[in-house]
Amino acid sequence: MSEKPKLHYFNGRGRMESIRWLLAPAGVEFEEEFLESREWYEMLLQDGALLFQQVPMVEIDGMKMVQTRAILSYIAGKYNLYGKDLKERAWIDMYVEGVRDLMDLIRVHHKLSPQEQQKNLALIGEKAATRYFPVYEKILKDHKDDFLVGNQLTWADVQLIEAILTVEEKVPTILSEFLLLQLYCFVF
Incomplete structure (x- = not known):
């Protein structure tokens, strides 16, 4: 039996949240080690574990992995959440990148001033409703399955559910015009 992956990050969602979701x-099952002080972070730097001097970092299968996309890709491949062939992986990558674009708008939200947060909240709602959610609604309609790609849960599904629920925290009525996305969330 292999050891549980160990997640190194701050005590919050941030970029580690997508890894937890996947x-x-x-x-x-995984363990978490929260960076609670500058000294803890410095220790990881001294160890050479943080190749690019940033977290998240995940210890898994004898590796100390950094860079969120690389970690997610590895986990998706390892646990059969990355499609059955290269074509499905391409679709999954495309859908995941779209979700990431939306999530990037959300990740900066807490760093803004209250006035900027109001503008950003409006931008999140507008982009989700006019740019991103219509695309995923169409994908589900065209695919005619419970999943975005193939006939099983993939990394793209997990990322989309995380994004939908995160946007709903900020804009509770966001799905009112997206019946298929509502049903999609209900399935999961």
Whole structure:
């Protein structure tokens, strides 16, 4: 039996949240080590574990992985959440990148002043409603399945559910015009 992955990050959502979300449907238990001080971060730097001097970092299968996209890709491949072939992986990558664009708008939200947060909240709602959610609604309509790609849960599904729920925290009525996305969330 292999050891549980160990997640190194601050005590918050941030970029580690997508990793947590992806480990959950894979049924993988993990440990978390929160960076609670500058000294803890410095220790990881001295160890050479943080190649680009930033977290998240995940210890898994004898590796100390950094860079969120690389970590997610590895986990998706390892736990059969990355499609059955190269074509499905391309679709998954495309859908995941679209979700990431939307999530990037949300990740900066807490760093803004209250006035800027109001503008950003309006931008999040506008972009989700006019640019991103219509695309995923169409994908689900055209695919005619419970999933975005193929006939099983993939990394793209996990990322989209995370994004939908995160946007709903900020804009509770966001799905009112997206029946298929509402049903999609209900399935999961």
